[in-house]
Amino acid sequence: MLNINELTQLCGELGCRIIPECTLSEYITFRFGGPCRALIGVNSAESAAKLLRYLKDGSVKYGVLGRGSNVIVPDEGFDGVILLFGSDFAQIELDGNIMKCQAGALLASACVHAQQSSLSGLENLFGIPGTIGGALYMNAGAYGSEIADVVVSAEYIDSDCNIRTINREDMDLSYRHSVFSGTDCVITSVTLKLREGDADKIKSAMTECMSKRSSKQPLDHPSAGSTFKRPQGSYASLLIDQCGLKGLTCGGAMVSEKHSGFVINKGYATCADVLELCGKIQSIVKEKTGYQLELEPVILR
Numbered sequence: 001m002l003n004i005n006e007l008t009q010l011c012g013e014l015g016c017r018i019i020p021e022c023t024l025s026e027y028i029t030f031r032f033g034g035p036c037r038a039l040i041g042v043n044s045a046e047s048a049a050k051l052l053r054y055l056k057d058g059s060v061k062y063g064v065l066g067r068g069s070n071v072i073v074p075d076e077g078f079d080g081v082i083l084l085f086g087s088d089f090a091q092i093e094l095d096g097n098i099m100k101c102q103a104g105a106l107l108a109s110a111c112v113h114a115q116q117s118s119l120s121g122l123e124n125l126f127g128i129p130g131t132i133g134g135a136l137y138m139n140a141g142a143y144g145s146e147i148a149d150v151v152v153s154a155e156y157i158d159s160d161c162n163i164r165t166i167n168r169e170d171m172d173l174s175y176r177h178s179v180f181s182g183t184d185c186v187i188t189s190v191t192l193k194l195r196e197g198d199a200d201k202i203k204s205a206m207t208e209c210m211s212k213r214s215s216k217q218p219l220d221h222p223s224a225g226s227t228f229k230r231p232q233g234s235y236a237s238l239l240i241d242q243c244g245l246k247g248l249t250c251g252g253a254m255v256s257e258k259h260s261g262f263v264i265n266k267g268y269a270t271c272a273d274v275l276e277l278c279g280k281i282q283s284i285v286k287e288k289t290g291y292q293l294e295l296e297p298v299i300l301r
């Protein structure tokens, strides 16, 4: 049972911001969804561990959010507490070519930091709008690179609320998957190993990635990026296109005309609209091509 006064007091002691009855649509890039019971801005691994212990001891449901760029929030909201890994926990430290990022650091900030220090390895990931914690959780990737290529270790909080370290070889990294996916472990920092490179070349690679994104992706509308994972042997966008589903609409949700792999929010989409549209896409694609598309964003339940 959640005791909001007690939780507010604990947050005060830990120096963490707390917003009771917080509307989550502002915290996800898809821009819909109802409230949570409270949202807490995590400010350290130790605070996160204490908060998790408190929530678990009280059997309070909790969830974790980074930038909210790969999350779907139900219209009825989330009946629990959200730990937000954002700007209150976003430091990036460099020691030679080793970069240590707190989980709330934006991947984009890590890319810029690396470029300014003539370090290569992150440039293809520039433009992915998430945090470093979210990137590791999903093993984010683009244009032939993945966070898996540069990660060496991470600090996380395990199911018993202990702070642990894990090395890359134990992270079970594969396409949009890590050892953390689907578990209740919480990533608190990620250490990357980059290579020395040429700052100008790195910058032009980043600019090129960004311009590819803006020419191909509907960045002028809220979305969660690619709506479906890449099925083995094909591409979700190709299959959706082949089925003639560009522009298909449910309420305020629409298959983007610019990139059929993206479901976009026309401005007034509800979660129900998005899930209904995704269900239609999945059944039409299955019927016409035999491929079973799997949702990429995580539904916060």
Ligand SMILES: Cc1cc2nc3c(=O)[nH]c(=O)nc-3n(C[C@H](O)[C@H](O)[C@H](O)COP(=O)(O)OP(=O)(O)OC[C@H]3O[C@@H](n4cnc5c(N)ncnc54)[C@H](O)[C@@H]3O)c2cc1C
Pocket (backbone or CB within 6 Å): 029, 063, 064, 065, 066, 067, 068, 069, 070, 071, 085, 103, 127, 128, 129, 130, 131, 132, 133, 134, 135, 136, 137, 138, 139, 140, 141, 142, 180, 185, 186, 187, 188, 217, 219, 223, 224, 225, 226, 298
């Ligand atoms: C326009 C657009 C383009 C995109 N392009 C790409 C792309 O090219 N490649 C790609 O891979 N993705 C892409 N994405 C999806 C998304 O940006 C990535 O998956 C990103 O890594 C998610 O990070 P996040 O911080 O937003 O995580 P969130 O969306 O906040 O969370 C995603 C999942 O990770 C969990 N999580 C987040 N932080 C932590 C943590 N610290 N500890 C434990 N669990 C955590 C959450 O609980 C949730 O289950 C795109 C999204 C958009 C909107």
